[in-house]
Amino acid sequence: MKRFKIKYIAYGLLGLLAFSACTLDEENFTEIEKSKYVNNAKDAETVLLGVYRNMVEEGMYRYHLSLLFTLSSDIARCEGSSTNSFRQIPANAFTSTQNEVRVTWKTLYQAIYSANDFLENVSSKYSTYSEPDKKTATVYMAEARCLRALYYFELVRWFGHVTLTTATSTSHEHPSTFEQASPEEVYKFIESDLKYAIDNLPYAIDDQIRPDNSFRISKGAALGLLTKVYATWAGYPINDKSRWEEAAKTARILVESGKHHLLDNYEQLWKNTCNGKWDPAESLIEVSFYSPTVTGKVNEDPSGRIGKWNGVSASGIPGIRNAGNWRVIPTFLMGWKDHENDKRWRLSFADYKYTSNGKQPISKNGTFNDAFAENASDDIKKTYINNIFPAKWDTEKYVDAANYLIEGNLSNINWYILRYADVLLLYAEALNEWHHQPTPEAYEAVNMVRRRGYGLPITAPNAACDIANLDYESFQQAVRDERAYELAFEGHRRQDLVRWGIYYESIKKTEQDLVNWFSDGATYFVCSSYIKKGKNELFPIPQRDLDLMPKYQQNEGWK
Numbered sequence: 001m002k003r004f005k006i007k008y009i010a011y012g013l014l015g016l017l018a019f020s021a022c023t024l025d026e027e028n029f030t031e032i033e034k035s036k037y038v039n040n041a042k043d044a045e046t047v048l049l050g051v052y053r054n055m056v057e058e059g060m061y062r063y064h065l066s067l068l069f070t071l072s073s074d075i076a077r078c079e080g081s082s083t084n085s086f087r088q089i090p091a092n093a094f095t096s097t098q099n100e101v102r103v104t105w106k107t108l109y110q111a112i113y114s115a116n117d118f119l120e121n122v123s124s125k126y127s128t129y130s131e132p133d134k135k136t137a138t139v140y141m142a143e144a145r146c147l148r149a150l151y152y153f154e155l156v157r158w159f160g161h162v163t164l165t166t167a168t169s170t171s172h173e174h175p176s177t178f179e180q181a182s183p184e185e186v187y188k189f190i191e192s193d194l195k196y197a198i199d200n201l202p203y204a205i206d207d208q209i210r211p212d213n214s215f216r217i218s219k220g221a222a223l224g225l226l227t228k229v230y231a232t233w234a235g236y237p238i239n240d241k242s243r244w245e246e247a248a249k250t251a252r253i254l255v256e257s258g259k260h261h262l263l264d265n266y267e268q269l270w271k272n273t274c275n276g277k278w279d280p281a282e283s284l285i286e287v288s289f290y291s292p293t294v295t296g297k298v299n300e301d302p303s304g305r306i307g308k309w310n311g312v313s314a315s316g317i318p319g320i321r322n323a324g325n326w327r328v329i330p331t332f333l334m335g336w337k338d339h340e341n342d343k344r345w346r347l348s349f350a351d352y353k354y355t356s357n358g359k360q361p362i363s364k365n366g367t368f369n370d371a372f373a374e375n376a377s378d379d380i381k382k383t384y385i386n387n388i389f390p391a392k393w394d395t396e397k398y399v400d401a402a403n404y405l406i407e408g409n410l411s412n413i414n415w416y417i418l419r420y421a422d423v424l425l426l427y428a429e430a431l432n433e434w435h436h437q438p439t440p441e442a443y444e445a446v447n448m449v450r451r452r453g454y455g456l457p458i459t460a461p462n463a464a465c466d467i468a469n470l471d472y473e474s475f476q477q478a479v480r481d482e483r484a485y486e487l488a489f490e491g492h493r494r495q496d497l498v499r500w501g502i503y504y505e506s507i508k509k510t511e512q513d514l515v516n517w518f519s520d521g522a523t524y525f526v527c528s529s530y531i532k533k534g535k536n537e538l539f540p541i542p543q544r545d546l547d548l549m550p551k552y553q554q555n556e557g558w559k
Contacts (some may be wrong), residue, residue, distance in 0.1 A: 037121070038118075038121045038122050038125050039125060039128070040129060040130075040133050041129065041132075041133035041136040041137050041140070044118075044122050044125075044136075044137050044140050045136075045140060047118055047121070048118055048140050048143060048144060050114055050118075051111070051114050051115050051118050051143075051144050051147050052147065052215075052216075053302070054107065054110065054111035054114060054147075054151070055111075055287045056287060056288075056289060056302040056304060057107050057111075058103065058107075059100070059103040059104040059105075059106065059107030059108070060104070060107055060108075060111070060154075061287045061304070061415050061417065062289070062304040062305055063304070063305050063309070064100055064103065064104045065104065065154060065158075065491070066287075066304075066305075066306065066415050066491050067305060067306070067309050067310050067325075067326070067491070068086065068089055068090070068100065068309075069089060069100075069104070069158070069494075069539070070491040070492075070493070070494050070495070071089075071090040071326060071494070072090045072091070072092065072494065072507070072527040073493040073494045073497055073506070073507075074329065074332065074484075074493070074497065074506040074507065074509070074510040075328070075329055075332040075484055075488055075489070075493055076326055076327065076328055076329060076332075076390070076488075076489055076493070077090065077326075077327050077329060077524070077525055077526075077527060078090035078091065078325060078326070078327065078526070078527075079324070079325050079326070079327050079386065080386075080524075080526075081386075081523045081524050081526060082526070083526060083530075086325070087526070089101075090526075090527060091526040091527050091529075091530055092527045092530040092531045092536050093526070093530045095540070095543075095558075096540035096541065096542060096543040096546070096554065096558050097542075097543045097544070101539055101540065101542050102542035102543075102544060102545065104158070105155075105159065105541075105542050105545065106542075108151050108154055108155045109155075109165065109171075111147075111148075111151040112148055112151050112152065112155075112165055113165065113168060113171050115144045115145070115147055115148035115151065116148070116165065116166065116167055116168045116171075117168050118141075118144050119141055119144050119145065119148075120167065120168060122137055122140065122141055122144075123141070135209065136209055136210075138200050139200060139201060139202070139209050139210065141200070142196060142197040142199075142200035142201045142217075142222075143197070143201070143216065143217045145193040145194075145196050145197050146193065146194060146197035146201070146217045146221065146222045146225065147217065148193055149190045149193035149194045149197070149222075149225065149229070150225060150285070150417075152164075152186055152189065152190050152193075153190055153225070153228075153229055153232075155186075156183055156186040156187065156190070157232055157495060157498075157499075158538065158539050159538060159539055159540075159541060159555070160183060160237070160538045160555050161180040161181070161182070161183065161541075161552075161553065161555070162180060162181065162186060163178045163179060163180060163181060164181045164185060164186060164189055166189065175545070175548040175549050176548070176549065176550055176551070177551075178549045178551060178552065179551045179552075180551070180552055180553065183237070183238055184238065184240070187229065187233045187238070190229055191226065191229065194222050194225060194226040194229065195226070197217070197219075197222035198219055198222045198223055198226065201217065201218050201219040201221075201222055202218060202219055203218055203219045203220055203257065203259040203260075204218040204219075204220060204259070204280035205259050205280065206259070213280075214278040214288075215278055215286055215287075215288040215414075217285065218280065219259075220254055220257070220259055220260045220280070220284050220420075221284040221285045221418065223250055223251070223253055223254040223423075224251075224254060224284045224285070224418050224420070224422070224423040225284075225285065225418060226250050227247050227250045227251040227254070227423055227426050227427070227430070228418065228422070228423075228426060230243040230244070230246045230247035230250060230430070231243070231244070231247045231426050231429065231430060231499065232495070232499050234247065234430075234433065234499075235498075235499030235500060235501065236498060236499055236500065236501035236537065237537065237538075239501075241433070244430045244433040244434040245430075245434045247426060247427075247429075247430035247434075248427060248430035248431045248434050251423055251424075251426055251427035251430060252427065252441075254420075254423060255423075255424070255427060255445070260280070260281055260282065260284070260420045261281050261282065261420065261458075262281075262282055262420060262421055262424075262448060262449070262452050262458055263279065263281060263282050263452075264452070264458065266343060266344055266347065266452055266453055266455075267343075267347055269282065269283075269392075269416075269419070270347070270392045270393065270394075270398055271398050272414075273286070273306075273393075273413060273414040273415070273416060274307065274393060274394075274395070274398035274399045274400075274413050274414075275398070275399060275400050276288060276289075276290050276412060276414055281420070282419050282420040282421065283416060283419060283420075284417075284418040284419060284420060284423070285416075285417040285418040286414050286415065286416050286417065287304070287414060287415040287417060288302075288414055289302060289303050289304035289306060289411065289412055289413060289414055289415065290302065290303070290412050290414075291303035291410075291412065294407050294410055301410060303410040303411060303412055304410065304411060304412075304413065304415065305409060305410065305411070306393055306411055306413040306414065306415050307322065307393035307394075307395045307399070307411045307413040308321075308322050308323060308395075308408075308409055308410065308411050309323055309324075309325050309326070309409075310324070310325065310326040310390055310393060310489065311324055311326075311389065311390065311391075311393040311394060311395055312324055312350045312352070312353060312354060312389045312390075312391060312393075312394045312395070312396070312397075313353040313354065313389060314353065314354035314355075314395065314396060315353075315354070315355060315356075316354075316355045316356030316357075317354060317355075317356060317396075320354075320395070321408045321409075322354070322395060323409075324353070324389050326389065326390050326489060327386060327387070327388060327389065327524075328348075328349045328388040328389065328390060328489070329510060329514070329525075330371070330372075330381075330384050330385055330388060330514075330517070331510065331513040331514055331517055332484070332510075333345070333349060333388070334372055334517070335513075336485060337481065338465075341454055341464070341465070342450075342453050342454055342465075342485065343453060343454060343455045344453040344485055344486065344488075345485075347391060347392070348390065348391060348392060348485075348488045348489065349388050349389065349390060349391050350388065350389040350390070350391035350394060351367075351368040351384070351387075351388055353387075353389070354396050359396070362383060362384070362387040362388070363380065363383040363384065363387070365379060365380050365383060366380040366383075368384065368388075371383070371384040378518060378519060378520070381517065381518040382518065382520070385514070385518055385521060385524050386524055390488070390489040392488075392489060392490070393413055395411065395413070399411075399412075399413065415491075416490060419487075419490075421449050421452075421486050421487070422483075422486075422487060422492065424445040424446070424448060424449050425445070425446060425449060425479060425482055425483050425486065425487075427441070427442070427445045428441075428442040428443070428445040428446040428475075428479050429442075429476070429479045431445075432472060432475050432476055432479065433476075436472050437471065437472050437475075438470060438472070438475040442475070443466070443467065443468060446467065446478065446479055446482055447461070447465070447466040447467060449482060449486055450465045450466065450467070450482065451465055451466070453465075453485065453486065480496070480500065483496055498537045503531075503536065503537050504531055504532075504533035504534075504536070504537075507525075507527060507528050507531050508528060508531075510525065510528070511525045511528035532557055534556055534557055535555075535556060535557025535558065536557070538555045538556075539555070540554060540555055540558035541554055541555060541558070
């Protein structure tokens with residue numbers, strides 16, 4: 001199997017000055033030496049890969065922005081019934097001094113700095129490039145601007161009011177000068193970066209500039225990300241409803257281009273990502289976590305925690321330990337509409353685990369179906385309330401021997417940031433919100449996703465699964481349900497609930513659903529005990545940074 005993996009080199013060439021407490025006016029070795037690089041397009045690509053390298057950091061998609069921060073919602077929760085250790089964040093029990101929060105804040109600003117640094121250096125040398133190199137460098141700058149937009153998007157939707165650092169010189173100023181931009185300003189900056197990327201990037205399938213664009217940003221990625229940005233901008237807390245029209249029009253360009261499509265087989269997505277196989281038909285933005293060796297040093301290994309932290313529990317197998325800290329909420333599975341015909345249902349969760357004796361059921365007292373019977377005992381319910389795992393990243397089922405670089409905490413399994421199916425559902429949602437009623441295009445977009453989920457031909461109408469004849473509210477709910485089914489456990493649900501303005505209400509309803517099903521259900525849904533409306537929709541500004549920036553205001557509820 002041929003693999004192109006982004007070679008994460010030249011990271012040290014970039015001056016990664018933290019948006020933090022250190023003195024920011026010191027000229028260091030990397031700042032002096034970096035002027036010797038990006039003298040041609042080949043040099044520029046080497047440094048650009050350092051901008052990509054930020055994605056595999058612990059504070060980014062290796063752990064925090066993929067697994068830890070996104071966990072608690074109405075479909076998943078953290079294992080256990082306490083707030084100890086890593087459970088504090090999924091339990092909504094953390095404070096503004098939580099180290100993981102500051103690490104992500106710092107890492108995002110480092111990533112933005114590296115993008116700014118790359119863009120400034122290429123721009124300064126651009127006039128000296130040959131004409132072919134200018135064409136190539138323009139694509140590289142478009143990649144960097146799309147990455148910068150992604151990093152700012154994460155920053156603004158997690159932290160709200162942040163500082164816009166549009167040049168490296170801004171990062172060298174004293175922290176006392178930093179001011180918070182309005183979220184609208186940040187979104188407008190993101191929009192401008194993504195429009196530049198859209199205008200200057202080729203579609204992956206048409207790319208004649210990059211000899212191998214595997215795991216690289218292309219036009220489809222920029223269009224899809226801008227669609228998601230508009231949909232978030234239109235929702236809580238900004239609620240700029242005019243952005244729904246922009247979301248629909250942007251998604252339409254991607255959909256009507258014909259350059260991307262759904263894979264015929266839903267399960268193939270997990271076979272691909274578990275083995276580092278790049279298929280840009282549906283994968284728009286994907287983080288590659290391939291590493292030929294594991295040193296155990298976080299700063300050196302681009303391998304990640306996918307499948308280890310959020311996969312199926314595995315213990316007693318030589319060289320393998322999957323913690324499986326994500327747990328599926330059983331009432332979500334019970335409420336999954338038409339799950340008997342929807343093939344995604346059984347592929348999305350595991351009511352089993354792996355031991356030295358191989359694949360084992362999680363309970364010897366009864367089956368999964370027994371737990372949901374009307375006369376089921378609390379003993380069997382207790383087993384299943386705390387032991388159902390996401391199955392999309394089942395290492396024992398999907399990871400090929402050739403990709404089996406696995407140790408206790410790290411894997412080579414990739415992470416989807418954005419899939420074409422996500423954009424189709426956003427397209428349907430945006431059309432319904434814009435017109436205040438579903439359109440034929442909206443029905444077709446959501447039904448294509450559903451048909452694939454049911455194992456049916458994607459483009460052929462089928463009454464067995466297609467939704468039809470719904471009003472605005474019913475269609476809105478249908479799309480929200482479909483996002484839960486299609487994108488289950490992929491890190492989207494919490495932010496979806498936030499932008500819909502129902503995060504608090506959904507957590508409380510889920511708690512009640514669990515109590516109605518199992519008398520001690522609330523014990524295993526700790527996040528509901530600590531959540532506060534108007535607070536937990538955003539994360540706090542890290543206290544250490546807040547103390548250094550007197551012009552900053554803490555987010556509501558965190559003071």
